[in-house]
Amino acid sequence: MRLISLFGLPFVAALASAAVPFKGCQHKVKESIHGPPRGWSRHSPAPKHHMLELKIALPQPKFQELEQHLWEVSDPSHPRYGAHLSKEETDALTAPHPETLDIVNEWLASHGLAEESLIRSSANDWVTIRVPVGLAEEMLDTTYYIYKHAKSGESIVRTTSYSLPEILHNHVDLIQPTTMFARFKAFKSTLHWGNQAQPPVLSTSTGTITGPAGNQVDASCNSSVTISCLKQLYNSVAYNTSATNGNKLGLTGYLGQYANNMDLQQFYQLENPSAYGSNYTFVSINGGLNNQTYAAAGIEANLDTQFGFGLTWPTPGTFYSTGGEPPFNPDMLTPTDTNEPYSYWLDYVLSQPMLPQTISTSYGDDEQTVPFTYATRVCAGMAVLGARGVSVMFSSGDFGVGDGDANPATQICYSNDGLNVTKFLPDFPASCPYVTTVGGTVNIPETAVFFSGGGFSNYFVRPAYQEVAVSEYLAKLAPGTYEGLYTPYGRAYPDVSAQAMHFAVVYQGQTIPVAGTSCSSPTFASFVSMLNDARLNVGKTPLGFLNPFLYSSGYTALNDITAGNNPGCGTQGFNATTGWDPVTGFGTPDFEKLKALVLSMP
């Protein structure tokens, strides 16, 4: 074992002005919250031997430079459009300052944590350590408690405040799990809306009706959505993707959601027989499994893989299963408390030299349950993916402007900032300005589905690309509308939308109807993947981060949704309108129009 001595470490020379920097250095509060979010209550102090996997984010001093690259390479009117960055380039642009690495190493070493016990991200911007609660409490001058969730009975080890030696404050962005209570949920809601009358799973209606692109589509698509329906509705029936042009679609799974291969094959037989017998690549991250027992099949994972891979077949698919997430079971013998799993997924994908050009995720939680600093860093990771040329889609959430803990008509939404005032509750990562967020529609003609998550971030300001569209929407609101309930200058979402109800999914051998913006995100992503396919076929670059394109010209090739609203927090929510709105964004894809547009771009 390496002897832990401040003076024996080689970098001390570089810090001559602070020979023993942590001795006598005052701890100062780094981050604190007013209390746990609604639903959580504090129980006993956490056992001292309980293991925590702490992730330490080191500042990325060149992030603004990275962001500048992102805007340039994603803007179709910029000369650098499509000049996406390599892994080496983004690693260099997200690396911490060498002095930061030195001083943090020294701090860790002073607590007995030598280099070989540290896990570092590809850009060295995250350090992960595994420590018992007792040591974490000493390092962070805090006390960890077990918190229980009233409704689910789940437990979690957290604190409401932590401190760091003052000298470290500018060298550490955040350390979690400390104050983070997020429980990322899958945005699928078959069961949530169980009191709604359910149509038959596979519709028997015959004949045709007019779809959003003006073409005739099967009338059955109005009550049961299949692969064929989506291709008809979104105008891609005549398009075949390639298996061999290098295009790939990635889908993510978390929270023990497993994609069942038998269900997938049964689905293919029913909804896309040409895909029958095909498979996808499975990638396990942080111990993520893909348990093939029928009983372990997940509706969310089945939905994502069946519709995502089914729509884009024969494009090769990748399913990422990321393990490790709260809540944990404190009664288990060797439980380890971790963060939400996005940061593990990001660590993994950002360490890969090659990535799928299109990735969809259908998981999220209330923005306010994710500490601002953490949300900022995870969102920065999404910017890196964009700079690398990946189109990243997230579902917008299933609770309108609210948080879904009660009937949307009567629910009251509380802020968790100590003021406990009524507020709309935006979702994260849907609210991150570097992702494309997908809301939900229903029926033909399409209207906004009532649960479509939408609104305005309280963390991220409105990015320039949506300035015009969102100002136009806000100008249409009657003066004083929902004043104080939302942040009008926040990043507004969703950006786009797609069908979100009556999806015919095979689950444990049965076809069941599934609803949620979990349906919308893989659907929209599939059409984006087809656009990437078309561009790769003619030697163009993939589309990368979509929003600068969508808000400058892409919106003209979407079907504008102008009816419906997304109630919540005791209000009727926002209305879908002509142009962009915080219920359906710019609307649903018209593939042929989009294809013509993206093939006309450099």
Ligand SMILES: *[C@@H]1O[C@H](CO)[C@@H](O)[C@H](O)[C@H]1NC(C)=O
């Ligand atoms: C589709 O279904 C909705 C809801 O049942 C109905 O209002 C609408 O008229 C139907 N569309 C067509 C074209 O029949």
Ligand SMILES: *[C@@H]1O[C@H](CO)[C@@H](O)[C@H](O)[C@H]1NC(C)=O
């Ligand atoms: C797409 O594939 C189908 C089935 O193989 C074929 O019949 C059709 O002609 C193809 N369409 C185009 C545009 O290549």
Ligand SMILES: *[C@@H]1O[C@H](CO)[C@@H](O)[C@H](O)[C@H]1NC(C)=O
């Ligand atoms: C599909 O791929 C998964 C993971 O790569 C593998 O476990 C499974 O056996 C494959 N299924 C078939 C039918 O080939």
Ligand SMILES: *[C@@H]1O[C@H](CO)[C@@H](O)[C@H](O)[C@H]1NC(C)=O
């Ligand atoms: C797979 O899931 C089943 C059903 O939930 C469970 O009994 C089994 O232990 C799991 N297998 C593994 C390897 O986790």
Ligand SMILES: *[C@@H]1O[C@H](CO)[C@@H](O)[C@H](O)[C@H]1NC(C)=O
């Ligand atoms: C917030 O206010 C509501 C109603 O005024 C109350 O029911 C709730 O307990 C309060 N929550 C906290 C954390 O004070």
Ligand SMILES: *[C@@H]1O[C@H](CO)[C@@H](O)[C@H](O)[C@H]1NC(C)=O
């Ligand atoms: C939505 O539309 C209804 C009907 O036109 C109107 O009464 C309501 O004020 C609108 N709500 C918002 C938030 O614009």
